[in-house]
Amino acid sequence: MTEQRYPPITELGMLSLGLIVAGGIYLSSHIPQHVPLAPAIALLVASTLVLIVNYVLLRRVRDFAWERFFQVGRWALLAYVITAGMIEYAFVRNHLTGGPLVILTLSLVIYALQVPTLIGFTVARYDTSDAAPPATGSH
Amino acid sequence: MILLIIGIAANQLWELTFLHVAFGAGWTIIDLFLGLVLGPIMGRMSIPARIEFTTRLMPKMVLIMPTVVTVALASGWQLSTKLGTNLSASPTHGWLVASFIVVGVMAIIALGLLEPANIAVLVELKKRRPNPQVIERLMKRFIYSAGIIGAMQVATLVIMTKVATG
Numbered sequence: 001m002t003e004q005r006y007p008p009i010t011e012l013g014m015l016s017l018g019l020i021v022a023g024g025i026y027l028s029s030h031i032p033q034h035v036p037l038a039p040a041i042a043l044l045v046a047s048t049l050v051l052i053v054n055y056v057l058l059r060r061v062r063d064f065a066w067e068r069f070f071q072v073g074r075w076a077l078l079a080y081v082i083t084a085g086m087i088e089y090a091f092v093r094n095h096l097t098g099g100p101l102v103i104l105t106l107s108l109v110i111y112a113l114q115v116p117t118l119i120g121f122t123v124a125r126y127d128t129s130d131a132a133p134p135a136t137g138s139h
Numbered sequence: 140m141i142l143l144i145i146g147i148a149a150n151q152l153w154e155l156t157f158l159h160v161a162f163g164a165g166w167t168i169i170d171l172f173l174g175l176v177l178g179p180i181m182g183r184m185s186i187p188a189r190i191e192f193t194t195r196l197m198p199k200m201v202l203i204m205p206t207v208v209t210v211a212l213a214s215g216w217q218l219s220t221k222l223g224t225n226l227s228a229s230p231t232h233g234w235l236v237a238s239f240i241v242v243g244v245m246a247i248i249a250l251g252l253l254e255p256a257n258i259a260v261l262v263e264l265k266k267r268r269p270n271p272q273v274i275e276r277l278m279k280r281f282i283y284s285a286g287i288i289g290a291m292q293v294a295t296l297v298i299m300t301k302v303a304t305g
Contacts, residue, residue: 030227
C-alpha cells in the first residue's frame, strides 16, 4: 500500500497533549498548597505553540480528504467540548479558583481542539475512497 | 456511568473503592488481553477473518473503553480526595504523583493513537467496500497501542497496591 507523506501531525499533537498533561500533573501534585504558576504557564504556552504549528502544517497538506476531516472532526469536537465542559464543571464544583482555574481551563481548550484534530487527521489520511484522490509517493 | 454518579454523590468508602478497583481491574485486563492475547491471534488470522473480527469488536470497544476509563479515573480521584492521599502532606503522595504520570502517559497514547485508530476503522467499515489494507494497518496501531498501555497498567498495579497498603 503506497502512502502520501504527511507532516508529523500525530506526533506534534501528542507532544501538545503531553505538555498540558504535564502542567495538570504539576498543579494537581501541589494540592492544597500554594503553587507557583510559572512552570504551568510555560507548559501551556508551549502546548499552544505546538497546536498552532500543527494547524499551519496541516493547512499546507496537499491532496488531503478535507471533507472527511471536517465531517469526522466536527463530531469529535462536539464530543470533546462536552467532556471538557464536564471536567471544567468538576473543577468549579471543587472550588478551584484564580490562576490554576484559568490555566486548567485553557488547557481544556487545547485538549478539546487537539484530540478532534488528531481523530479527523487519522481518519482523513487513510481515506482512500470517497473524498481523497489516489495517494502517491511513499512514506 | 450511572453507578459512577451515584458513587460520587454518595461519597461512601466502599462504593468508591468498589468502582475504582472493579473498573480499574477491567481496564487493565482488557488492555493486556487485547495487546498480548488477541493481538498475536489476529496477526495469524486470514484477512477476511480479521475484517470480520474487527467489524464485531471495534463498535463495542468504542463504547466500553471510554466508560471503563472514565469510571476508574473519576472514582479514583474521588477516593483519593476522601482518603486524603492526594494531599501533598500524605505519606503516599509521591506514589500518587507517580500514578498521575503513568495515567498521563497512557492518556496521551490513548487520545493520540488508540482512539483515532478506533474511529478510523469504524469509518472505513461503514464504507460500501472497506479497504482491508487500511483496516489491517489501523488495527495493528490499535493493538500495539493497547499493548503498550497494558504494559503500563502493570506499573499502575504496583503503585496502587503500594498506596493501598501504605
